[in-house]
Amino acid sequence: MDLAVEVDQAVVLLDRFPALAQLDLTLPVGSVSLIQGPNGAGKTTLLRLLAGLATLDSGSARVLGFDVATQRRQVRASVGMLSPDAMLYEDLSIDENLSFWAALGGHGTDAVGAALERVAMTGAADQPVRSLSTGQRRRAALAAVAVRRPRLWLLDEPHAGLDQAGRTIVDDLIGDAIRAGATVIVASHELDRVRPLATHVLTVAGGVVHRSEVREGGSAHA
Amino acid sequence: MREVWAVARKDLRIEWRSKVVASQVLPFAVIVLVLFGLALDADRSTLRSFTPGLFWVTVLFVAILTIQRSVSIETASSAFEALRLSGAAGWKIFAGKALAVAAQLLAIEAVMLLGVVVLYRSSFEDPVLVVTAALAATVAIATAGSLYGVLAVGMGVRDTILPMLLLPILAPVLVAATRAFDDGLSTAAVNGWAWCSLLACFALLYAIIGGVAYAVVLEDA
Numbered sequence A: 001m002d003l004a005v006e007v008d009q010a011v012v013l014l015d016r017f018p019a020l021a022q023l024d025l026t027l028p029v030g031s032v033s034l035i036q037g038p039n040g041a042g043k044t045t046l047l048r049l050l051a052g053l054a055t056l057d058s059g060s061a062r063v064l065g066f067d068v069a070t071q072r073r074q075v076r077a078s079v080g081m082l083s084p085d086a087m088l089y090e091d092l093s094i095d096e097n098l099s100f101w102a103a104l105g106g107h108g109t110d111a112v113g114a115a116l117e118r119v120a121m122t123g124a125a126d127q128p129v130r131s132l133s134t135g136q137r138r139r140a141a142l143a144a145v146a147v148r149r150p151r152l153w154l155l156d157e158p159h160a161g162l163d164q165a166g167r168t169i170v171d172d173l174i175g176d177a178i179r180a181g182a183t184v185i186v187a188s189h190e191l192d193r194v195r196p197l198a199t200h201v202l203t204v205a206g207g208v209v210h211r212s213e214v215r216e217g218g219s220a221h222a
Numbered sequence B: 001m002r003e004v005w006a007v008a009r010k011d012l013r014i015e016w017r018s019k020v021v022a023s024q025v026l027p028f029a030v031i032v033l034v035l036f037g038l039a040l041d042a043d044r045s046t047l048r049s050f051t052p053g054l055f056w057v058t059v060l061f062v063a064i065l066t067i068q069r070s071v072s073i074e075t076a077s078s079a080f081e082a083l084r085l086s087g088a089a090g091w092k093i094f095a096g097k098a099l100a101v102a103a104q105l106l107a108i109e110a111v112m113l114l115g116v117v118v119l120y121r122s123s124f125e126d127p128v129l130v131v132t133a134a135l136a137a138t139v140a141i142a143t144a145g146s147l148y149g150v151l152a153v154g155m156g157v158r159d160t161i162l163p164m165l166l167l168p169i170l171a172p173v174l175v176a177a178t179r180a181f182d183d184g185l186s187t188a189a190v191n192g193w194a195w196c197s198l199l200a201c202f203a204l205l206y207a208i209i210g211g212v213a214y215a216v217v218l219e220d221a
Helices: A043-050 A072-078 A094-104 A109-118 A134-146 A164-179 A191-197 B002-018 B020-040 B044-085 B090-120 B127-154 B159-184 B192-220
Strands: A003-014 A017-028 A032-036 A058-063 A079-082 A152-156 A183-187 A200-205 A208-214
Touching (some): A003 A043, A003 A183, A017 A043, A017 A183, A017 A200, A017 A208, A072 A079, A079 B044, A094 A109, A094 A134, A094 B002, A109 A164, A134 A164, A164 A183, A164 A191, B002 B020, B002 B044, B020 B044, B020 B090, B044 B090, B044 B159, B090 B127, B090 B192, B127 B159, B159 B192
Parallel strands (some): A032 A200, A079 A152, A152 A183
Antiparallel strands (some): A003 A017
């Protein structure tokens, strides 16, 4: 079984506070993992570690075979992260934003059209980001992740701020990613929404994985 | 090179839309030139002889604002994190950012040159030298500025510290550019091309150091 994520005794300190405290985690390629836990449990820090954005203070972590401490660029190039911030340029249109991220990732403009279509934003492609509603921004941010065609999707509260149609789009995107051979990790408080999709459910609290459950019938088994 | 152009084009497009540099930084440059003129107007020959120095001090002020704007484009909406996640080589992002800053500075300098002709009655004795020196100095300022801009972000310090970090590094560029303009505007008898060569060396040095250091900052930040 190929592993997408291997975390061993990971410690990440944020201002000397252990956001991750000797966390262990192993996830196979092609899995959909739900990370649940209370606020401040370390869910976002874990996603940031796996994206190569948080510094490992001790322990080790490998993402898709790359060491997050020594091969950050390869890790970052392989993952797509949806964070609470849109990570989009306000003065550019959605299309211009996606084209920019596609160009940086070495993808063609065909990826832009496909991503826009996937989040049902083709009609709003020329709208500047600053004119979008919260839900539209979320969709555009999702498209910006999709356009990079990541091998590991890290989604932080992906359903937040979305209407019913938008939530379905998120679920469909997760399904598409799995069918394309990617791995998806979702940090969410919307357990009823994500749980049916998940093959792994991880409960994080105090910077460690308290409970790990492997489920049958998630997206990876669909 | 596709990534370099993509970053530069993106920054210039954002400026075209927001017009922050055009509507705020450019008027600031003109105001500073006018204020220098008012302060030294008692003696027009003094003003003319000080023109190269006044011009480049103003360019440095303008450069700080332009670089802060270039940095704020990335820090807003966490786009800087997205850049780090893009997987693009750090030097390419650096080159694109510096290219956009240089293009904006050159446009402002063109207006400022017109300003010193009108306000200070300066004349170009060697236009080729003036343009070449301006190009080399601008590249040096843009590359050093783009590096220090991202350093300020990486260090988590406020952008108000940027002038303190950047101005000492750019002091040699200020001196060399002023001397080159002294020759180009015939305000002093110096070998402007020798100073211009020095400017080119600074530009090359800052570009190389910037490219390497930016990648390190982008990766480690």
